Amino acid sequence: MTDDKTPVPPPAGEPGLVLDVRDAVKHYAVRRTTLRGPRRTVHAVDGVSVRLGSGRTLGIVGESGCGKSTLGRLITGLEKPTSGTITVGAEGIPIAAAHGTGTVQAVFQDPASALDPRMTVRESIGEALGRAGKDERERRTGEALAAVGLTPEFGARYPHQLSGGQQQRVCIARAIVDRPDLILLDEAVSSLDASLQAQVLDLLQRLQRDTGTAYVFISHDLRAVRQVSHSVAVMYLGQVVEQAPAEEFDRGLLHPYSVALRSTEPRILDEGTDHVERIVLTGEPPSAVAPPAGCRFAPRCPIVDDHCRSVAPVLTEATSGHLVRCHKPGELTLSGVVRVDPGTPAEV
Template identity: 45%
Template sequence: MREKLLEVKNLKKHFTVGKGEVLKAVNDVSFEIYRGETLGLVGESGCGKSTTGRTIIRLYQATEGEVLYEGENVHKISGRNIKKFNRKIQMIFQDPYASLNPRMTVEDIIAEGMDIHGLYRGKERQKRVHELLETVGLSKEHAVRFPHEFSGGQRQRIGIARALAVDPDFIIADEPISALDVSIQAQVVNLMQKLQKEHGLTYLFIAHDLSMVKHISDRIGVMYLGGMMELAESEELYEHPLHPYTQALLSSIPVPDPEVEETRERVILQGDIPSPVNPPSGCVFRTRCPEAMDICSQVKPGWQEARPGHFVACHLYDGIENGGKA
């Protein structure tokens, strides 16, 4: 039986904006992540996937719900236990230009976590930094340089080295390849997979590049306007997408065969994403859904297991056991 490392239960993160209006960035999201796996989290920009990651790691305080790490609610951790928690979970940020302090050398950037937790000192500290640089494909000579002396891909490697410095169990990768050239993206993803095998890491991989997410993820969750629409194993989701939103996302992935690309059916969504300040009633996707029914505007769809291990929030699959669509 697989061990649950992280469990997110009915998580909500709301922000007050404007004149007392509430922006529902994450609105009642639930999922689990098992030790040693990679869970991909995808969706359009503004769907709440990055906010979910930041709330898990306590960069944001949850409005409602729970985040359980090894059975402990992370938003109720206090005192000395916070340091212990921070060692276990690290984050790779989206922008390798903004996430590195321009006034610090690479050695000090990578070793900052080690200094806070008192892990290495003196020559041992320097030796550990050199080991981490070589682990991520850089050299020890890079330790004395500053971030502006590196390319985007190299900076992201420095960010990965910084995350590894305190020997974490779980890493949240918040769109770690979106700011990189395509040729560099594959290198960073392959590096992350290699490190996962060598260090037994667990990943939450947040991205909007569906083809890359399929390559790295064991399971994939699809978010839209703050809610989770679908969750399944990677191959299952790509072979049997159930939610109309997932089907639209997958149909947008180019096929590297001109004849197939020209003849295949595309799902084109109409309209813009509604405002998270004033989301639609019932199903938040109904205003753009080609399969929308009357019930979609009245009742929020429940989270249900439509196929073994394949979960979806859609009224098309209500009453599956009684002959509903599957």
């Protein structure tokens, strides 16, 4: 018999496994609103389990505040989980032990603040190589610059002499130079204009094919996530509500929140239609300080019922590789829905 509180040890020696997140929780204690008020806790990440293999990309989407970046900080070891385990590599090394070894790298949204303004591009990239000798450092820095499409002359420049797109390429070069197993990309292309975004996404895909590096790709932009990801996890209020192979995001979504998210995405009209079906979610997202007792999406769900309001659904495998956390999976579809309000029956 195993005690429920004892973390299950990760399977040792699973080939190709790069990341294994088990039941990760991150709660933040926040200020009381009044001196005698109750203690408050933000449930930023509330029981997330994801796994990722070599050469694969896991996309994470969801609206602002749903816990994407917090999960990213746990995955890279920048923060410790309140509970749960995060291990990297086939041997299941705890991220706390791997932190700082170069196994996991990260690229964030704002390249200007990620680069030291007093360091040249060559110095910034070379710094990631730790104790490498001068010649090796030169060679590998040059290779990393070439891999992101920058000529060797860029090595002597300072961040302020680069465009935003070039700065982000330098951040990517720095992330890849020491051949990490995993790169976290948190809104890494969000500040770039559309054509640069496309270039950087292409670049990331090419690098992955060449090196087999795994990516966790976080964005609120479902289209960008679908383009680069093999599997996509949709987060809502600190939890994964649906996870599916990327191709199932074109049809086949099962959670009402994912369907709504997908419906707001700009897309080309299907032949023979002259309008886009869109589900407008009304109502504020509930607070991460006091998540609802039943399903966390219930207050905004177009097909909610009493059972949903009182019993929290668990993440269940609907079909192979497709997980959903909903009592009525697949009941809300886009067909025929133009606008629905919570509580009113959806016109499906």
